[in-house]
Amino acid sequence: MKSFTTLIVSLLAVLPYAYAHGFVNQVVIDGKVYKGNTPNNPKFASPVRLIDDISPVKGSNNKALNCGPNAKKAELVADAKPGSSLAFSWFAGGGENWPHNIGPMMTYLAECTGTTCDKFDAANAKWFKIDEVGKKSDGKTWKQQDIMNGGSLTVKLPGDLKSGDYLVRHEIIALHLATSKGGAEFYPSCTQIRVSGNGNGTPKSSELVSFPGGYSDSDPGIFDPTVFDTGSKYTFPGPKIATLAASGAGSGSGVGEVASSSVPASSSKPTPTSAASNASKTSHCLTKKEKEYKPRQLSRVMRSLLP
Template sequence: MMLRRLAQFLLALAFFTLVSAHGFVQQVTIDGTVYKGNNLNVGTPAPSIIRLVSTNSPVKGSTNSALNCGQDAQLASLVGNANPGSQLEILWVGGTDGSSNWPHNTGPLMHYMAKCDGSCSTYDSTNAEWFKISELGLEADGSTWYQASLTSRAPVNVTIPSTLAPGNYLLRAEIISLQLAMSAGGAEFYPACIQLQVGGSQTQGPTSSEECLFPGCYSDTDPGILTPNIYNPPIQYTFPGPPVASFVSGGSSSATGSAAPSPTSTGSASGSSQEQADAQTETRPCALNATISWRGWA
């Protein structure tokens, strides 16, 4: 009887550990204005600009329809106000109630945008055409992923392109955790969609060749998604998906996390257009020259 109870306890503990080792977007701040999201265990979601997903577990597989905005993502009732050049802070948390910190530290942070047909609060993003506005891999030290700063509850900073034409847009924030990506299908995708109305009077946007669909942007065997040598430095990391849209950085077609300046004193990662302008490589590699910290690995 005692052994049976012990087995039941260990099974429950393993299940709790598995559930608590994932996460979601809990809050978005736009130019200082805070927009709260909903926890995953609420009965009646409060109005938000963040599309609520049904689970904190990752999306698995590049052909999964949930790769678009997350598993069972619901339309949000609110739309956040932004402008070209607006600064967004996106807070990723762990668990289901947001009381835990983000648990993973290995893999890129990327942000896409897509124009909504009408208000984003009623827009079905199934066939949305996404363009990339930022990508972050390794910090300048070449040994720490920007994702690692999230484990201390730092937000991810991203800038709305300063020349983006006004309109209604979804912002798709994505984390790809690579700790299990040594075999095809092992990568863990965490997408989240944020509903925006962008003002201003700018006129630029992506070309059709810089846009893609989700699913469709990735393959399970793409470099950067299938990463058999992720823990065997030195390596070259190649971001999956299209390059950062050329209008975002004034002509540069790529951006690297390792080219970006180090996070601020709060540890937040940055995705500004100036960082993207600094990157000049064609393959968008991130050189890793030291052993990655295993802090927060799950």
């Protein structure tokens, strides 16, 4: 009985930490819903590349910075067109709302050159930025707060985008530890799309970056000693928004609005084992809010351990 009690206490200690990070749980493209699989637990075909860990990517030279930890090529390539709207929703590891609220959200595209996106190696991707959102007009609250509140971020593809297969790299950078160099937490996710139509737009070669390579740990906006200062100005890292997307196509509209076609949270919640397996990796970077986090799945996990 003593060993069983010890197990329960240990589980209670790590579960809040395991749920403290997250992943893209769905992408809605022009109203069509594509669910993302729970990390390290694939159950259905998806255009969202599967990662194996809900933990953040740490360090600008980390090879996981392109599409996330050990991201695997996805089975589907979703249909899109120039000007399509893509709405991204995020879950925490236990199916709860996204847990962070400080830092930018940015979106990049890379053409899957020489092959289709379901066969393309993201290590070879050349990315151009189409969208970036940071603080709200009050200069204090980050738009990421709306994702924490259960909202989704809608990004539009450039209106003259050349047809072809593209990876969409949608990224949240959490800055609650960014007052120390190397403290920023990167959460990249890649979705495979196939753009139809007669567009001719392509980025300039000077607007392309690789990941890793597009950021430095010392960049303003990644190392940010003033991130908690009220009214401080934020500088986005990486390249500027590509000229192709600068004319209103990458607008970052819809932040804070829950997608009407969103998938019920219970249908995509990760299993307790997949979340708990990451506990030891995530406990180092908890905010006060995360430490107070209470996952609703706890009772189910407890029941599974009972004799």
